[in-house]
Amino acid sequence: MARTARTARTVARVIVDALAELGVRQVFGVVGDALNPLTDAIRTTEGVEWVGCRHEEVAAFAASAQSQLTGQLAVCMGTVGPGSVHLLNGLYDAAKSRTPVLAIAGQVPLAELGSDYFQEVDNDALFSDVAVFRATVTSPEQLPLLLETAVRNALGRRGVAVLSVPGDIGDQELPADRPARFSLTSPVTRPEQGAVQSAAALLGQAERVTLLVGRGARDVREPVLALADRLAAPMVLTLKAKEGYEGDNPFQVGQTGLIGNPAAASALDDADTLLLLGTDFPYRDWYPEGRTVIQVDTEPAHIGRRVPVTIGLVGDVGCTVRDLLAELSASPPPAEGSASPPPAERDRGHLEKAVKRFASWREGQARLAAPAHDEGLAGRVRSALDNREHGIRPESLAAAIDRHAADDAVFTSDTGMATVWLSRFVEMRGRRRLLGSYNLGSMANAMPHALGAQFLDRDRQVVAFCGDGGLSMLLGDLMTLRTYDLPTTLVVFDNRRLGMVKLEQEQSGLPEFGTVLDNPDFAAVATAMGLTGVRVTDPADLDDAVRTALATPGPVLLDVLTNPDEIAVPAKPTVEQGWGFAVAKFKEIIRSHGETSARD
Structure with missing residues (x-):
């Protein structure tokens, strides 16, 4: 544990020394009066760095x-009132991702609690939904037990704990x-x-089994x-399982x-038996x-809440899979006349069909992402429909990043179309990692x-797939990247x-509305x-x-003007979606013509 020149064992000193003992290397936040004793303790503690965000x-993300x-x-920190309120969205991200975060929130002086004091917020009520534990330190005698x-x-x-000081x-x-x-x-x-x-026994009798593999199985590949x-x-992989199961996996067929x-989608539909491993995939319509x-x-509450379950196995995925393998190996051959063949002779047609179809789909996607796609006949026809201004295809951008990024890069993605292009064109091969707000x-x-990922290892490549709408929301923290180089x-x-909202509107037959962004030149900013x-x-x-961007030292922002009318066709496009899209496009053309006539 790091020691300091100060000998007084204050509440702040006990908390910060404990963080150092736990191996916490950075604390993210915005300084403020109630946090001053804590940030000063960090200032004088070797091995723990204060990261001042905007x-x-x-900080919470x-x-x-x-x-x-x-x-x-x-660990993150927010000071009294608004500072603590601002933590909430990032803390919900942690809570929905089931990952341990300690948030230390400043509070008004003890004597003023409950008096509607300046900036006073009831932190215990504020964090009641997001935190697995929350408490306010009201006496030094409560430490270190409360911490x-x-x-x-x-x-x-595996959640958020909030300690108000x-x-x-x-x-x-x-x-x-x-x-x-x-301990x-x-x-x-x-x-x-x-x-x-x-x-x-059910798996042994099944003719066509499909696995749906999630984040909970990532460490037992x-x-x-x-x-x-x-x-x-x-x-079939959930988005959060890409990280552990892509690359040199002859069984995976991507996401649904x-x-x-x-x-x-067809691998799930064609199966007679589904085995869900460590996933709480929420979209019922796709089962x-x-x-x-x-x-x-591992969570009993997850069993059967998305799809009716025949057998629920509550336990660690690794242990359970090994137990299933042992049972399958020990299973006697089926009785004469049974539809299920002996284990060694299990038909592989279901697997081969899915893998072949996946390979064909990937080849088609690669053609769409090829730099010269729009120059060919098919590309010119396609461009006349969805890219009349010959903008950069987002597929091409994602594919280029996949080609040039390191095999141990950490990727993050904003919710929306940026995640769609990453999921389809970036392979989590090698030691690549993937983060996103995929539950919240x-x-x-x-x-x-x-930003958080880069602080863990400044020598590791970190690449963020940013939507223009998402980046605009927290644009000020570009300065944090610059400040810490x-x-x-x-x-x-x-x-x-x-983009995702635009696509949702159009698939429902609505014309695009409220989605256009008047962006600056982000590179110039x-x-x-x-x-x-x-x-x-x-x-x-x-x-x-x-x-060049990936090879340039220091923080880099690559602003790529991509085609706004690009369409991401879902796994099982419906007639209703196609009709809705056609109707929406017709309405948009009529509206655009009307606006032009009015201007003329």
Whole structure:
């Protein structure tokens, strides 16, 4: 534990020394009066760095990113009233991602609590929904026990803990000098053996099994691949499972849902049995009906809440998969006349069909993303319909980043179309990592997530897929990247639109409304702030610009003007969606013609 020149064991000193003991390297926040004792303790503590952000939401997102990448506790701070309120969105991101974050919130002096004092907010009520634990320090005697309780709840329950510290408490001395202790081990649970045997029997009898693999299975890749091989099962991935299961995986067929592909959708539809591993994939419409469903999850509350489940196995995914493999290997051959063949002879047609269809879809996507696509006959025809101004295809931008980014890069993405292009064109091969607000679905997360990730390792490439709408929300924290000289690359998919909302409106038959963004030249803004700003408007310049941006030292913002009318076709496009889109486009043309006539 880092020691300092100060000998007084104040509330602030005990908290900060404990953070150092826990291995916390950065604390993100905005300074303020109630936090002064805490930030001063950080100032005099070796190994713990204060990162001053321009907005507390950025601080909370950055802490969430660090916790998700390391699995360890991360810390943010916000001062009295508005400062604490600003933490909320980033803390919800952490809570929905089930990752441990400690938020220290300033509070008005003790004597003023409940008096509607200047900036007073009831923090315990404010954080009641987002936090697994919340408390206000009202006496130095409560430490270190109250801090230990907060940290154990955050780590043990994989969530957010909030500790409020009134402005007149932080510099008070403790009556006894006892260091905080955080001994905590993570339990490993496994389902009841009879349930495992029943599940294995169903899997052994099934003719066509498909796996739906989620974040909860990310750290047990090899047993899951062995199970897919044993069952001859295609593997559909959730977005959060891309990180662990792409690259050298002969079973994976990509994602389903609105960002997915037809191969993944058909792999689910064609199956008679679905095995859900560590996923709470929320979109009910994308689960086929009438299938045998086996679900493995550590949380009992997750079992069956998205799709009716035949057998629920509550336990660690790794242990459960290994138990299933053991049972399947020990299973006797089926009775004579049974529809299910012996294990060694399981038909692989279902797997081969899905994998072949996925490969065909990827080839088609690669053609769409090719730099010279619009120059060919098919490209010229397509451009006449959806890219009359010959803007840069967002597919081409995402594919170029995939080509030139390092195999250990950390990628973050804003919610919306930036995530669609990342999911389809960036492969999580090698040691690549992936972060996004994939449970909360917040805008503006990509840049602050990247900021938190970059602080963990300044030598590792960090690339943020930023929507122009998302980046605009928290634009001020470009200065934080500059202040700390973080070598982060921000790639702005600058389509001058809230693209996902535009697509949702048009698929519903509504004309685009309220989605147009009057953007600045983001590269010029970045340059004015002291970053390297690069703007790309010509498709011919794209590949070199991406390569150069990723190789440039220091923070870089690459502003790429992309086609605003690009369409991301969902995995299972419906007639209603196609008709709605056609109607919307007709309305937009009529409206545009009317506006032109009025101007004339």
